[in-house]
Amino acid sequence: MSLYRNSVWFVKGLREYTRAGYESAAKRFVEDDLGVDVAGRHYMITGANSGIGKATALAIAKKGGTIHMVCRSRERAEEAKKEIESHTGNQNILVHLLDMSNPKEIWEFAEKFKSENKLNVLINNAGCMVNKRELTDDGLEKNFATNTLGMYILTKALLPALEKEEDARVVNVSSGGMLVQKLTVSDLQFECGTFDGTMAYAQNKRQQVTLTELWAKSHSKIHFSVMHPGWADTPAVRSSMPDFHEKMKNRLRTEEQGADTVIWLSISPAVVKYPSGLFFQDRKPVPTHLPLASTHSSPEDEEKLLHTLEELSQRFVPVTCKL
């Protein structure tokens, strides 16, 4: 079944996820959709110093939005901030240092952020594919800590701030790779069997889709979406998937093409015509399962994911945030 899923997915990818796939899809884009001025609105983008995150930050800064860049490295973040400022003339670009694999730091950051800022749109873009099973200082598997638990805690902690604002949105940058995975909740940190970084990443990205669907149901004041950027030529693809990059480099999307749907979901008034909780590719909702792939999960498993993440995340709430 896994061979079936991988083959169907790769053929689909060659048709849809490449640069040619983007160019073909872009023929139906409505130009006016991005014709908005978002001055006064605040956008938080995780992993905003490179790739799709930076292209998103640049485009939204051009439209006048205040950008909160959430990054790990001060040096790389400051360099990207300068580039965004000089390209756009927008001076409302703020850098926040945060390691998305450190749950305690995320809780602390979100508490402080909420007390000092407003937030209209959260863009969960930071992500990683670590190919060997590595643990963080907290003993968490690195892909899970960054892609699932970190994203869960940041979103959870910022929901009250988002709920206070008009037209609040959460945009989760997942991956079409999740189509090959069925949600697994019994082994969230990949302790059993042989570790496969690509599959761990795809499982995390499936979890992001499930979380988006669940949050959309329980938080009606916020518009949630999750998306696949296509296959874009970014530092992550170059370093984590060197063989794939080598074979595909002439067919990959640019970072801007990968970011297009993130930008559209974050700023366009056209988006809120769609129900909350959908999975998008090239400005269009698309199915979250491949045909005949048996990847549908039970409502019990989906609830269990939420419950397990909530329980785990609470272990890292600093005393100051509990007061």
Ligand SMILES: NC(=O)c1ccc[n+]([C@@H]2O[C@H](COP(=O)([O-])OP(=O)(O)OC[C@H]3O[C@@H](n4cnc5c(N)ncnc54)[C@H](O)[C@@H]3O)[C@@H](O)[C@H]2O)c1
């Ligand atoms: N490029 C693609 O083809 C592709 C395809 C599908 C999904 N994606 C997703 O797009 C998103 C952006 O990736 P990209 O391709 O632009 O790669 P990238 O390497 O340019 O960007 C990833 C960003 O996440 C940041 N990041 C990673 N771990 C972090 C941590 N612990 N704390 C803080 N920041 C952290 C990195 O520093 C970087 O800024 C990711 O979620 C990725 O999974 C990309």
